[in-house]
């Protein structure tokens with residue numbers, strides 16, 4: 001398990017792609033997902049499949065579920081139980097695994113934010129729950145640091161709350177009042193603006209005024225033990241995506257923390273028909289899928305998993321080793337999220353192709369292969385193995401070789 005100190009530090013290391021550690025690929029799952037199917041649905045309806053070399057991005061279908069998760073989902077489609085009973089039991093098990101008071105499975109990290117805001121505004125009051133998103137007479141302000149404003153913060157106003165931006169400790173103290181429902185914190189691996197208020201101070205001020213706190217840690221896995229660490233930071237509620245680094249079902253997440261607040265979040269959600277979150281429904285089989293995804297992810301030995309990913313990159317690299325000027329380095333991103341990427345770079349005077357052209361050409365090809373130029377890495381191309389199926393690394397390497405050699 002990572003300690004809080006390593007959890008909060010951020011650094012990265014670079015290694016040549018060809019150097020391999022001798023660790024065997026033991027982290028590979030024991031189950032094998034079926035590769036052949038009776039019908040090809042994509043083909044039947046004219047959908048172009050893609051190979052995702054970019055990572056677990058929502059637009060590309062999220063992460064690849066481990067076979068254990070697919071198996072759990074299959075179980076859940078056959079075996080039925082009362083949804084609330086199932087959710088109680090799944091929540092209890094997830095809370096045990098995360099070593100925290102309580103947990104639920106929302107339909108993603110976004111839903112976790114909506115439901116948590118609703119929870120903090122209504123505190124289990126049935127009348128208030130049914131009143132949302134009308135917040136007349138309710139505490140309806142969510143405090144957020146200016147630096148923490150981001151794409152997903154709309155989720156904080158969906159339930160009817162308004163955002164109150166603060167830039168420093170002084171502004172924070174002034175912003176707190178009788179209308180304050182929740183104080184929000186964004187935990188990110190690459191937050192360019194950083195935190196303008198120190199986390200300990202933020203939490204201490206919240207405690208002083210008895211205000212509930214929420215931490216968005218959506219992308220802060222792997223390792224899955226980061227979920228445990230995040231629960232120990234001192235926030236009342238913590239949210240994660242299920243379909244990103246935890247490799248659970250696409251439309252799931254984790255909401256963990258204080259028992260009463262998690263219960264209030266659930267009261268604002270499906271299957272409660274009169275709740276704001278009724279539409280943020282999670283299938284019963286996905287509850288089990290998320291639980292098993294978390295359990296499986298916690299059991300992954302990080303060193304072995306890194307060794308497995310290095311092997312994948314090494315096989316990929318072999319396919320393009322003759323491309324002149326192509327530099328291939330395995331980058332170890334050792335922030336809160338520990339992840340390996342294959343960084344690609346070439347001499348533009350030898351291979352006349354820009355990163356953007358590279359991305360477009362591989363996207364347009366057959367098979368279509370998706371990459372992303374990473375903003376936090378200065379627009380460089382980082383290949384991710386997270387969403388690749390076994391053997392796809394060879395196809396990807398061969399296509400990159402072809403595309404680049406064409407421009408030499």
Ligand SMILES: *Cc1c(COP(=O)(O)O)cnc(C)c1O
Pocket residue numbers: 058107108109110111152188216217218219240241242243252253
């Ligand atoms: C992806 C993301 C979310 C939304 O997660 P979903 O599980 O897709 O709803 C929220 N916050 C951050 C920081 C994210 O990266």
